[in-house]
Amino acid sequence: MANRERTNGQTPRDGARWDYSPAPEARNIVKIKPRYGLFINGEFVEPKSGQYFTTINPANEEVLAEVAYAGPEDVDRAVRAAREAYEKIWSKLPGKERAKYLFRIARIIQERSREFAVLESLDGGKPIRESRDVDIPLASAHFFYHAGWADKLEYAFHGRRPRPLGVAGQIIPWNFPLLMAAWKIAPALACGNTVVLKPAETTPLTALLLCEVFQQAELPPGVVNIITGDGQTGAWLVQHPDLDKIAFTGSTEVGKKIQKAVAGTRKRLTLELGGKAANVIFEDAAIDQAIEGIVNGIYFNQGHVCCAGSRLLVEESIYEVVVRKLKRRIELLRVGDPLDKNTDVGAINSLMQLRKIEHLVQVGVQEGAEIHQSSCPLPERGYWFRPTFFTRVSMAHTIAREEIFGPVLAVLTFRTPEEAAEIANNTRYGLSAGVWTNKGSKYLAFASRLKAGVVWCNTYNKFDPASPFGGYKESGFGREGGIHGLSAYVASGEW
Numbered sequence: 326m327a328n329r330e331r332t333n334g335q336t337p338r339d340g341a342r343w344d345y346s347p348a349p350e351a352r353n354i355v356k357i358k359p360r361y362g363l364f365i366n367g368e369f370v371e372p373k374s375g376q377y378f379t380t381i382n383p384a385n386e387e388v389l390a391e392v393a394y395a396g397p398e399d400v401d402r403a404v405r406a407a408r409e410a411y412e413k414i415w416s417k418l419p420g421k422e423r424a425k426y427l428f429r430i431a432r433i434i435q436e437r438s439r440e441f442a443v444l445e446s447l448d449g450g451k452p453i454r455e456s457r458d459v460d461i462p463l464a465s466a467h468f469f470y471h472a473g474w475a476d477k478l479e480y481a482f483h484g485r486r487p488r489p490l491g492v493a494g495q496i497i498p499w500n501f502p503l504l505m506a507a508w509k510i511a512p513a514l515a516c517g518n519t520v521v522l523k524p525a526e527t528t529p530l531t532a533l534l535l536c537e538v539f540q541q542a543e544l545p546p547g548v549v550n551i552i553t554g555d556g557q558t559g560a561w562l563v564q565h566p567d568l569d570k571i572a573f574t575g576s577t578e579v580g581k582k583i584q585k586a587v588a589g590t591r592k593r594l595t596l597e598l599g600g601k602a603a604n605v606i607f608e609d610a611a612i613d614q615a616i617e618g619i620v621n622g623i624y625f626n627q628g629h630v631c632c633a634g635s636r637l638l639v640e641e642s643i644y645e646v647v648v649r650k651l652k653r654r655i656e657l658l659r660v661g662d663p664l665d666k667n668t669d670v671g672a673i674n675s676l677m678q679l680r681k682i683e684h685l686v687q688v689g690v691q692e693g694a695e696i697h698q699s700s701c702p703l704p705e706r707g708y709w710f711r712p713t714f715f716t717r718v719s720m721a722h723t724i725a726r727e728e729i730f731g732p733v734l735a736v737l738t739f740r741t742p743e744e745a746a747e748i749a750n751n752t753r754y755g756l757s758a759g760v761w762t763n764k765g766s767k768y769l770a771f772a773s774r775l776k777a778g779v780v781w782c783n784t785y786n787k788f789d790p791a792s793p794f795g796g797y798k799e800s801g802f803g804r805e806g807g808i809h810g811l812s813a814y815v816a817s818g819e820w
């Protein structure tokens with residue numbers, strides 16, 4: 326294959342991919358059980374529904390395990406366990422005692438991080454480099470960070486007496502399975518709430534491994550309950566009358582349904598929904614650095630990130646050079662085995678998601694945008710999509726408006742910062758944005774015009790537990806992380 330050729334066995338020709346030997350992470354570090362029950366009241370129990378479903382490895386379609394399907398009775402059982410744990414134990418524990426459990430959980434995640442990383446990549450398809458270096462360390466960091474707050478809530482909300490809300494129902498998506506569980510569980514527990522959490526149907530395994538961590542940390546039974554199932558299970562959870570709070574991360578479409586279901590009830594709600602982020606590159610930016618950030622923003626996680634930089638806004642004067650460099654860079658991306666440490670782009674999470682990406686890309690071509698794709702070889706089995714970008718795109722194109730949630734970038738151009746801000750804000754979403762410039766004053770002036778919850782400058786997709794994350798408009802409301810995230814779990818500490 327031409328793009329895999331080397332010259333004299335040493336240096337790849339310009340634009341060629343190095344031919345690396347496989348470097349797979351050991352899979353046997355993690356023991357996957359053939360079947361998982363629901364985690365209710367501190368133990369794995371058979372579902373009253375009697376039903377199970379399978380979870381597969383999207384990189385090769387291998388069945389990994391059977392997982393219990395929670396029906397309405399199971400949801401009720403989990404909520405009752407959480408209520409009892411709330412009334413009898415957790416809300417009565419002093420903050421410094423709650424903190425000890427959170428510190429313990431954080432440390433055990435660190436100790437078992439290789440297991441978690443391998444399992445995350447097996448069940449979700451993301452490259453081990455991402456799960457090992459991003460997802461798992463950040464999940465542990467969230468427990469550490471919130472452990473630190475548990476006995477200091479009166480300092481976080483001074484002048485008020487922060488009380489927990491009660492029982493929280495939490496529903497998370499498949500793009501960052503363990504990290505989203507940590508984002509939801511850690512602040513809830515730190516503030517004295519108990520939890521019923523439902524992971525996504527395609528990626529339940531790391532949340533179930535986390536249950537083993539809770540057992541290891543001797544977290545009192547019922548403080549966290551994990552129920553697996555599909556959207557219907559999620560809907561039953563949302564409808565349960567004995568919840569005080571719903572926290573949801575997922576699609577805008579489902580977020581709207583949840584908002585309707587919760588309206589008129591006592592349940593508090595936070596929603597972290599879709600995005601169509603603009604990554605804006607000005608002519609004075611360090612272009613190679615920007616290209617790396619753009620690639621990180623849209624390709625390294627298969628575009629499976631709600632804050633993915635899926636629209637690239639390029640200042641007209643540097644358009645040609647940016648497109649040329651981007652073409653070359655996507656050709657060098659390694660798509661393949663998520664467990665291989667050299668892999669840049671892993672598998673698409675599910676067949677349904679792959680079909681959605683394929684459909685939207687086809688619409689992009691039909692509407693007249695010009696498609697550029699990597700020529701990389703793709704594995705035969707599993708769900709894969711080539712790193713792709715479109716030029717000749719305007720905001721009238723579907724691919725510039727709809728969230729694709731795949732490794733697909735739409736490139737647009739602008740002439741002035743005013744025009745760039747207008748295009749960046751011309752979306753129903755408002756989760757994140759990126760700005761690339763070497764002028765600090767330009768960045769500050771420009772960022773303040775963007776209607777996005779997070780704006781990164783000269784970097785992209787950077788997270789920290791102390792930094793609040795969340796959206797504007799149809800990207801949802803409420804923040805996760807930082808004091809703002811804590812305030813979503815206390816009764817009198819709203820900002």
Ligand code: ADP
Pocket residue numbers: 496497498499523524525526554555556557558559560561563574575576577579580582583
């Ligand atoms: P995505 O498009 O990212 O898959 P979804 O919004 O479909 O996101 O799913 C995110 C989470 O919401 C998953 O755990 C899913 O099972 C759950 N879910 C789907 N539909 C509903 C619903 N109607 N009510 C509650 N939860 C739901």
